[in-house]
Amino acid sequence: MKHVRTAVIGTAFCLLCATAGFAGELDFHDFWVAETPPSAMATAGFVRIANTGDAEATITAAESSACKRVEFHRTETTDGIARMTRQKRLTIPAGGELELAPGGTHLMLVGPAALHAGERVSITFELEDGEKLTREAEVRVRGSRSADDPHAHHRP
């Protein structure tokens, strides 16, 4: 009987491991989405993703019930001119980080619902191996200190 219980727990544990899989190695820090101005056709999401695993991680898609679709974009500024280009994937190096920040790479939430500061938005990321990972972002107002300065929280 004891063996059976061990086996059950063991199997359950393995299943849990399999479910967690790679996702367990991506940590999302300071994940937020900009509050939407009325009639906004798009808004942006920012986060710092740390990969604690020893293999490169690739996010190939994202979706959310809070918008029509989620895209990855990068703003590049050359000679004072901002150009946005769509990115097919987000790559987080093994043991490294990827920072999505205003004026750089960001999530673009196309056709968003009205999002108000303080609400939470659930976004599901799909990894290259098909695994899915859902994380919650906080809605923040642009121009507020916490929104503009991702490191503000770490300061006294």
Added chain:
Amino acid sequence: MPPDPTPATLPTSVRWVVPLLVLPIVAAAAWFAVAMLRAIPPPALDVGPGVTVLRAPLPLPDFTLSDHHGRVFDAARFDDHWSFVFFGYTYCPDVCPATLGTFRAVAERLQDEPDLQYVFVSVDPERDTLERLAEFVPYFHPDFIGATGSPEEIANFTSAIGVYHRKSKDSTGPDYLMDHSISVMLIDPERRLAAIFSAPKDPDAIATAFRKIREHGTAP
């Protein structure tokens, strides 16, 4: 034998004319040099990195846009105000709302400046109707002004002050993106471009720079 085309000496009657010709040229050159020296403007005001204060403020051209209340928005709207102006589009998810967020933070810091106005000019009139601007712009601050107009009138304004904008080559369909200058322009109360903020992110730095520029004043 043909006559020598270049005689060794000029006839006496011509020789006295030479100084008469040369003197005015020398005088003109001297006058021009003095004028150039006088024209060199004083050193530009240094108000911090990322801000260019124009040595000679640049008068704005004529243009006619509409503001989000439906009123005419032309160069005269800059009279008697200091104005921060930014050029973008409402579909922009990153730079434009971030800059309007910065405007909001600057406005908080400069509440005591009564004649300061903030203008968002949409360079995407195809999608940004006045109704859309009326919803979008006041969200950032009820006093902010949204303006747009025909592509020609927008170009009259932007091309004269070096603001770049065009549809992105990489995007098509109704969800197209725009490439555009990220600079914020400061217009003085004489409707002239006074300063350019090339990386307008830090509201404290912008507010401090503005106070210095205002205190210093722009050239008459």
